Amino acid sequence: MPANDFKFFKPGEVRVRIAPSPTGFLHIGSARTALFNFLFAQSHQGSFILRIEDTDAERSDPRFEKDIIENLKWLGIEWNEGPYRQSQRLNIYAKYLEKLIQENQAYYCFCSEKDLEAQRQYQLSIGEAPHYNGKCAQLSPEEVKKGLTEGKPTVIRFRMPPKKVDFEDLIRGKVEFDASLMGDLVIAKNLSNPLYNFAVVVDDFEMKISHVIRGEEHLSNTPKQILLQEALDFPRPLYAHLPLILGQDRTKLSKRHGSVSVSQYKKEGYLAEALINFMAFLGWNPGGEREIYSLPSLIKEFSLERVQKAGAVLNIKRLDYLNGFYIRQRSIEKITELCIPYLIEAGLIGKVEGKDLKLFGDDSGFLASQYIIRETGEEISFDTLKKIFALYQERLKKLSEISELTDFFFRDSLKYSKDLLKWEKMSDEEVKESLEKSEKTLSDVVVENWTRENLEKILLLRAEEAGLPAQAGDRGRLLWPLRVALTGKEASAGPFEIAAILGKEKTLKRISDAKFLISNS
RNA sequence: GCCGCCUUCGUCUAGUUUGGUCUAGGACGUCGGGUUCUCAUCCCGAAAAUCAUGGGUUCAAAUCCCGUAGGCGGCGCCA
Numbered sequence: 001m002p003a004n005d006f007k008f009f010k011p012g013e014v015r016v017r018i019a020p021s022p023t024g025f026l027h028i029g030s031a032r033t034a035l036f037n038f039l040f041a042q043s044h045q046g047s048f049i050l051r052i053e054d055t056d057a058e059r060s061d062p063r064f065e066k067d068i069i070e071n072l073k074w075l076g077i078e079w080n081e082g083p084y085r086q087s088q089r090l091n092i093y094a095k096y097l098e099k100l101i102q103e104n105q106a107y108y109c110f111c112s113e114k115d116l117e118a119q120r121q122y123q124l125s126i127g128e129a130p131h132y133n134g135k136c137a138q139l140s141p142e143e144v145k146k147g148l149t150e151g152k153p154t155v156i157r158f159r160m161p162p163k164k165v166d167f168e169d170l171i172r173g174k175v176e177f178d179a180s181l182m183g184d185l186v187i188a189k190n191l192s193n194p195l196y197n198f199a200v201v202v203d204d205f206e207m208k209i210s211h212v213i214r215g216e217e218h219l220s221n222t223p224k225q226i227l228l229q230e231a232l233d234f235p236r237p238l239y240a241h242l243p244l245i246l247g248q249d250r251t252k253l254s255k256r257h258g259s260v261s262v263s264q265y266k267k268e269g270y271l272a273e274a275l276i277n278f279m280a281f282l283g284w285n286p287g288g289e290r291e292i293y294s295l296p297s298l299i300k301e302f303s304l305e306r307v308q309k310a311g312a313v314l315n316i317k318r319l320d321y322l323n324g325f326y327i328r329q330r331s332i333e334k335i336t337e338l339c340i341p342y343l344i345e346a347g348l349i350g351k352v353e354g355k356d357l358k359l360f361g362d363d364s365g366f367l368a369s370q371y372i373i374r375e376t377g378e379e380i381s382f383d384t385l386k387k388i389f390a391l392y393q394e395r396l397k398k399l400s401e402i403s404e405l406t407d408f409f410f411r412d413s414l415k416y417s418k419d420l421l422k423w424e425k426m427s428d429e430e431v432k433e434s435l436e437k438s439e440k441t442l443s444d445v446v447v448e449n450w451t452r453e454n455l456e457k458i459l460l461l462r463a464e465e466a467g468l469p470a471q472a473g474d475r476g477r478l479l480w481p482l483r484v485a486l487t488g489k490e491a492s493a494g495p496f497e498i499a500a501i502l503g504k505e506k507t508l509k510r511i512s513d514a515k516f517l518i519s520n521s
Numbered sequence: 522g523c524c525g526c527c528u529u530c531g532u533c534u535a536g537u538u539u540g541g542u543c544u545a546g547g548a549c550g551u552c553g554g555g556u557u558c559u560c561a562u563c564c565c566g567a568a569a570a571u572c573a574u575g576g577g578u579u580c581a582a583a584u585c586c587c588g589u590a591g592g593c594g595g596c597g598c599c600a
Contacts, residue, residue, distance in 0.1 A: 124522060129596055181523070
């Protein structure tokens with residue numbers, strides 16, 4: 001816990017914070033706010049503080065706090081202080097609350113929610129912004145005491161000074177609000193239950209926050225917080241309101257737009273560095289033409305001046321592109337480690353019975369030297385899996401695609417329609433001939449020579465002698481049926497590399513299965 | 522309804538501070554082509570913004586000024 005001192009922050013000392021409420025999984029919007037705060041702190045050698053705003057006990061849940069912390073770490077967004085929890089700082093808020101009440105800057109209000117709602121409806125109907133009408137603002141001390149001792153339901157309201165408030169937003173410039181339109185703000189349910197706008201002001205002061213960098217949805221909270229600061233005699237931090245992240249329909253991004261939580265993206269197989277690069281460019285860019293940036297290079301380039309004012313629509317295709325790029329950058333060992341859990345989850349492979357798998361890290365999945373193919377019971381090594389994934393590394397946009405792309409390696413028999421075996425307009429008979437040719441060619445290859453290079457050399461030779469005009473295009477007559485026989489798929493990696501991994505026996509078995517399919521249906 | 526903010530290719534954006542080099546640049550996506558049995562990668566090329574709109578200032582405006590429209594956000598005993 002920080003010391004309870006009242007020292008003003010030093011203007012030169014940059015201290016920023018991210019203040020998520022644990023009422024949901026870490027949202028991509030909060031993650032981006034965290035990123036910008038982190039980048040800003042890092043580029044100014046400042047401090048970045050994590051503060052969990054869990055004053056709403058009903059909606060807060062420790063598992064959300066866990067999710068927030070885990071995913072921030074996963075993204076590589078590290079904080080220097082915290083996590084602080086507002087629920088553990090209630091005595092601090094109570095002290096300031098009492099001060100405001102004592103100074104008559106805040107007061108108890110006994111209005112019922114029903115009355116308030118009626119009032120709101122009425123104000124709306126006459127074209128006014130809904131705001132508290134001040135009914136309890138002038139209660140005598142006796143009335144307050146009576147209400148309190150009777151245990152009447154109550155809240156604490158801040159006497160909002162009816163004045164204009166302006167502030168210089170680092171991104172938007174001068175912004176002005178008229179507080180006389182706002183009505184007295186509820187700052188706490190009672191002495192031990194502070195509410196957001198109040199708790200934020202106290203904490204930002206106590207934690208000596210120099211710059212409040214947050215989403216634009218907080219812009220209209222700012223004048224309220226400024227007035228509270230003035231009432232408490234706190235210095236005013238600098239403000240920067242980030243543009244919102246929008247969905248396709250240009251409204252604030254929410255669940256109905258699809259994936260919004262970082263954990264969802266992680267599970268779908270997006271890499272942290274892709275997400276970071278992507279989020280950084282949502283409402284900001286360094287000005288040049290380079291678009292690939294790692295965390296360290298972002299720190300070098302980041303500045304609040306280059307942050308956009310308008311909201312930014314999240315373009316998932318761009319994230320996919322970036323993710324594919326970063327997948328291709330990773331080492332094949334790392335890709336293998338990351339892909340294995342998806343295969344396990346799809347039920348394609350499993351642990352070897354009796355052997356313990358080493359579980360490492362948070363999310364890297366299982367790492368072992370041997371796995372078992374569920375359908376056949378055969379063992380498969382990490383190295384073989386590595387070879388399989390190597391074929392698909394450049395084809396992957398998301399890691400989660402791996403099981404659908406490579407499932408044929410882990411199946412005993414393949415299911416596909418016989419027409420898929422036909423390249424262009426081949427007849428059944430031609431397909432059969434093609435397969436027989438592959439079969440013959442491959443059965444002549446001794447196991448010692450069963451390598452990708454060799455298979456390619458031999459098969460290509462056979463394809464080109466053909467008997468037909470030997471054009472490169474004719475390779476398809478041999479290669480397409482072969483590839484479909486091995487994979488059962490319209491699109492896949494090439495037949496040579498697949499056959500090399502499958503081995504002679506399985507390769508020939510699949511060709512024979514394909515011949516059966518084309519002849520008997 | 523009230524208050525506030527915003528407005529350059531479909532999307533993210535460069536350019537606006539210091540008006541001319543902007544017949545508006547890049548990236549994703551789309552389309553076409555090359556490599557290729559397929560897919561992906563990679564390479565080449567194209568279409569795509571009368572700079573929301575109206576007016577003004579100026580020899581000259583995406584860039585400066587005024588108005589208008591539209592969009593979004595907030596208006597909670599949520600954060």
